[in-house]
Amino acid sequence: MSFDRQQLETFAVVTEIRHFGRAADVLNVTRGAVSQRIIALEEALGTPLLVRAGMTPTPAGEVLLRHIQAIKLLEADTLQRLKPAEKQRTRIAIAVNADSLATWFEPVACAIARENFELELIVDDQDYTLSVLTRGEAMGCVSTATSPPTGFVAEPVGAMEYVCVAIPEFARAHFPRGVTLHNILAAPAVLFNRKDGLHAVFLERLLGFPVSGYATHFFPSPIALLTAIRAGVGYGLVPSMQVQPLIDAGDVISLAPHHRVAVSLYWHHWKAAPPNAQQISELIVRRACEALTQLPPESPDHQSANGSRN
Secondary structure: OOOOHHHHHHHHHHHHHOOHHHHHHHHOOOHHHHHHHHHHHHHHHOOOOEEOOOOEEOHHHHHHHHHHHHHHHHHHHHHHHHOOOOOOOEEEEEEEOHHHHHOOHHHHHHHHHOOOEEEEEEEOOOOOHHHHHHOOOOOEEEEOOOOOOOOEEEEEEEEEEEEEEEOHHHHHHHOEOEOOHHHHHHOOEEEOOOOOOHHHHHHHHHHOOOOOOOOEEEOOOHHHHHHHHHOOOOEEEEEHHHHHHHHHHOOOEEOOOOOEEEEEEEEEEEOOOOHHHHHHHHHHHHHHHHHOEOOOOOOOOEEEOOOOOO
């Protein structure tokens, strides 16, 4: 069978907007036409593509979305080769965690956006970005997952290194004899959000056993989290590339300099990608390898962790 382009476009718009009526407005057709196109596509493929409650794609719909994305990128690459003077922007989406976006990925994203793309960055926890990819909502993602979904490749790009810091005044008041269990239970910690399990991983690695019951503040942005720490609100884990200049200047201090935590990251992308998508992947991998920590296995000074952070 051959795909109907109108049906594919309609399906892509519906899954993006999550509403038949608003999708009809975007496509400049009636709501009934949208519904008929989706039903006809499902009948042609012999499988449901949409979960009507919430308008989310089924597993088959996720596969189809990835196909639609690949077609759009391949068409854009072909047109660029045939008509290089015409600048036509193609929309792409990439899923990335907030700490990466605030540090090494931001200049990469700007470089991609300066090309012939309309770039959408989908920000989620690094342990959850993979689901964005498998749903067909992105062409690639930064994730902690080592195993790629079917049809994808997971390339190791390095580790995001975290250091536990506080301002000197906070450290003197709350950790006069170092980071002990008694002080941990009394001192407020600054975490990213409720999914942030990295702090718990750090404490367990530091003390040798899990710890709970300590006070926590949640500041769900990398800049806000660091600002809170610098304001003396609490102590917490910050990417070393973000906080190292402040440590060097004496504005903050490392509470456990020999217990930095490294979270290994992977770039997940299509196994068979159009040339323009492959170029994006090569750029991301190259820049990541330059910016992230490249750790030898079982390094004594760094501890790899799968704890979730933004």
